Amino acid sequence: MFDISTFISHALSGFVILFAIIDITGAVPVVVSMLERGQTYKPLIVVIASLAFYIAFFYLGQAILKFLGVDFTSFAIAGALVLLAMAMEMIFDITIFKDTNHTGDATFVPLVFPLIAGPGSITTILAFKTQFSNAEILAAVLLNLLVVYLVLKNVYLVQKFLGKAGVYALRKFFGIILLATSSKMLIENLSKIIAQVSGAGE
Template sequence: MDPTTIIPAFVTLFVVIDPIGLAPLFAALTQGMTDAQRRSIAIRSCLTAIGILLVFTFFGEAVLGFVGISFPAFRIAGGVLLFLTALDMLFNRRQERREDQADEPQVDDPSVFPLAIPLIAGPGSIATMILLAGEAEGATGLAVSIAIMIAVVFLGFLLFLMAGPLERLLGKTGINVVTRLLGMLLAALSVQFILDGLASFGLGGA
């Protein structure tokens, strides 16, 4: 990878993954959890996302092609799953489930879904990594692309660690309001995923 493309590649991945935008969402998804639980979820979600992005970096379209899945279909599926999460946030179902399970050792774990995928390792970031890998020149260029991806995800991890102070700052009422607002944004984002996927199918058939 040419040195002049490193910054554009970083900016592209940073915008696509949007770690700043994910920080308040992480706080909403982990509402009521301890700092230790949040730290554990942040670690698992980031490591899982890195693993998923590495798979697509090395194998790319072959992975989806092997199981007969196109990128538009992948985007639509991610949008549907994200919409279900948005409904939970809008109607506070996650918090109700936590209260019902207060006496049980297990609690909802959003580390794999929706944090790792599709929020961190979503259609956009997967497609970006495939493109960066395709443009990389040799093993060095590929290693630089991977390093850029890890750096962006690590920034997201650092912002996730600020979820506790953010929740304390906003308070329970503030977090509830933010959760519902983010739920609306997530719903809109999920619909956009679906529309983009449908548009891609339409373009492909044109």
């Protein structure tokens, strides 16, 4: 039976986690810097391409994992470790994942990939399958892409409104949220594997 309160709660939880990973507000200075260097992008195309990217990996990801012989629990643990590394970056201002600079049109690279639909967010929506329904995950993705569109469409206004201190504070806050989420995901899925191993050994 469909429970609207559970759906909203799970969709919002997914939204907050994914928002922390995409970190579009934290990327505002990067986007402004690209524009000042003469790079361009189309916000609507960025969102559509990112959505297509997410949907492709969301539905094909399971087939790929099955082909590789990897179950979702193990994948969720790997995803939790990636989120843990990203949380460390946000909280302690360190660089774990390398990034590269590009010139010209920035719509697909680096905006769609790796900033919005990057390894962290893709891993997360696949790992979400162990916690949320497909509809809840899709709602979380759509809500995030709506925020992404609004930020990219009004990037200078957002930069002025948040300021450097605001962007820094948000990054730290969502870093802590991400740390808590990755820890919970890691513990839950490790417990499942331990239970499976214990059950097989009996």
